[in-house]
Amino acid sequence: KKWKQLSRLQRSVILFLFAFLAVCGVISYTSIGEPWKSLTNKSLDDQRTDPEIPGLKLANPAVLPAPQKADANLGDYPGLSPQKPPKLPHHVRRGPSNLQIKPPWRDVRLKTRHDTSRIVEEPVQADKEEKTEKSVISWRGAVIEPDQSTEPPSSKIKEPEKPSSVEGEEQKEPVPINERQMAVIEAFRHAWKGYKDFAWGHDELKPLSKSYSEWFGLGLTLIDALDTMWILGLKEEFEEARKWVANNLVFDKNVDVNLFESTIRILGGLLSTYHLSGDTLFLEKAKDIGNRLMPAFKTPSKVPYSDVNIGRGTAHPPRWTSDSTVAEVTSIQLEFRELSRLTGDEKFQKAVDEVMKHVHTLSGKNDGLVPMFINTNSGQFTHLGVYTLGARADSYYEYLLKQWIQGGKKENELLEDYMRAIEGVKKHLLQRSQPKQLTFVGELAHGHFSAKMDHLVCFLPGTLALGAHNGLTADHMKLAEALIETCYQMYAQVETGLSPEIVHFNLHAQKGQKDVEIKPADRHNLLRPETVESLFYMYRFTGDKKYQDWGWEILQNFNKYTRVPTGGYTSINNVQNPSNPEPRDKMESFFLGETLKYMFLLFSDDVDLINLDKYVFNTEAHPLPIWAPA
Ligand code: DMJ
Secondary structure, eight states: OHHHHSOHHHHHHHHHHHHHHHHHHHHHHHHHHHHHHHHHHHHHHHHHHOOOOTTOOOOSOOOSOOOOOTTSOGGGOGGGSOOOOOOOOTTSOOSOGGGOOOOGGGGOOOOOTTTHHHHHHHHHHHHHHHHHOTTSOOGGGOOOOGGGSSSOOOTTOOOOOOOGGGTTOOOOOOOOOOHHHHHHHHHHHHHHHHHHHHOTTSSEEETTTTEEEOSSSSOHHHHHHHHHHHHHTOHHHHHHHHHHHHHHOOOOSSOEEEHHHHIIIIIHHHHHHHHHHOOHHHHHHHHHHHHHHGGGGOSTTSOOOSEEETTTTEEEOOTTOSEEEHHHHTSSHHHHHHHHHHHOOTHHHHHHHHHHHHHHHOSOOBTTBOOSEEETTTOOEESTTEEOSSTTTHHHHHHHHHHHHHTTSOOHHHHHHHHHHHHHIIIIIEEEOTTTOOEEEOEEETTEEEOEEEGGGGGHHHHHHHHHHTTOOHHHHHHHHHHHHHHHHHHHTSTTSOOOSEEEEOOSOOTTOOSEEOOGGGOOBOOOOHHHHHHHHHHHHHOOHHHHHHHHHHHHHHHHHTBOTTSOBOOBSOTTOTTOOOBOSOBOHHIIIIIHHHHHHHHOOOTTTTOTTTEEEOTTSOEEEOOOOO
16 A cells, blocks of 8 residues: 555665665675685585595695596696697796796805805896896796797696795795805816716716716706706806707607606606796607607506617517516606696506506505516516515605605505505514614515615605605604614714615624624715705704704715816715725716705705795605695
């Protein structure tokens, strides 16, 4: 009745108001609903990533987009679908700028005798550059004119996403390079001088005979050292090496290469250099070598052969056997998985994931410990009953943990195998020496314990510490602390202060005896990285300066006994003879790829210089990004 008494105008106003309120209601409902929707998704994600391993609490987030599942449809992963790279003016950095670490060379404050002029000038130069052209990149961006690149960037290649953990993060004040880091730079420059003068473009320097040796004929030392130069801030050296890669690195060669060694050193080195520099040249080269290594997987069991002819596209096992080494077939995964993520081509990841899945199911393990050989025809372990964390098995254990971290801590089979294996180590391989009660990892052969430990095993404290940092049980960290002390003693108890390749520990106390015994055949030192690598992890996670001091002692002993005055460092034959350590005339590529890189990182107090929550190192010390959960 009242409605009818209203004038037409009054009714229209009321109707209009109702309609307006209804529209507002609909709009605010959808915008309020969004956050709830994402919250719900988040909690589902959390549930999915929670591992079912008892004692596990996850500490650190994964940071990059997840990889495509080997058997999934490309379209299901928008981040991975082929996309055209954005058109950038060519003065602007190509590649994943988000992952680039800050150039330490801008922050150099200290001077050394060797380097005064460069150090004084560079910060000024850097500041000038920064002020004048914000968008012009530093040398680390390795700006390349389009015509300098070997191939145009493929439309299939996608740029990695920005790590979620740094989004919106304030730029930190740069941490100056300290005196010990300067000493590492000086050592690197000295090694590089030898390589440049006598072995440029070849695999390894022979510093005494002032010549070189070839293994694959692919400039192994140069490629292995690329990301070290980047991290150390060696601008000129990096640019020169980059030119060699652009103009001289050719994989279309009739040459047999070892699948594992070329994956960890060449593919790993190229991928990490791509990530640090953003220069697509390195990704193109990585794709090329990755494709050429794929024939190795064409075996009856899909467990890869050890050798591939990268020119002919054929692969084969060693001449005397159809076995492959377990560590070799299970330590190529980080690199091939990353190659799939970057290229959008699933075949790389599929091949290596299949190997891991297969090994996961195999019998012949002893509480998670694996034998050293696997047959490429049957796919079964061979030479059963011998268990070591040294040569031929070492990086199997390392890559279980690191793949789990790389993939966003979701692949539970990897974690299960890792946790079980560490329990196996504790049960079968751990012992204490006399007189110092050093905890060491021995070997087991058909039920008999041997107190033998390879220097290679010294990767283990670092890996255990990395696991603990990622939420695994605290007793892994305790074990890491005990083992790194042992690895240090393998240096400290020896006359030159350098570790031999293999030690035997004393199990029974005898007057005047040390914990460490060395057999004549094991007295060599190849400039290996494992102890320094573990010292780096231990320092990062504990902040205990004693680890830096131990590393400093080791660097000084390398300088004292292995440095060749005309350039380069050499492996030596006798760590027990300070007056004649018997130089072997060879500088392994991992001295530049790993040992000096880990030294530099160990002495740094900048946790963002290769942040361990964003990167995972492959077994040749090449950092690769950690992926975020899907
Ligand atoms: C390197 O090639 C790698 O670290 C590998 O995992 C073991 N051997 C050398 C260094 O000692």
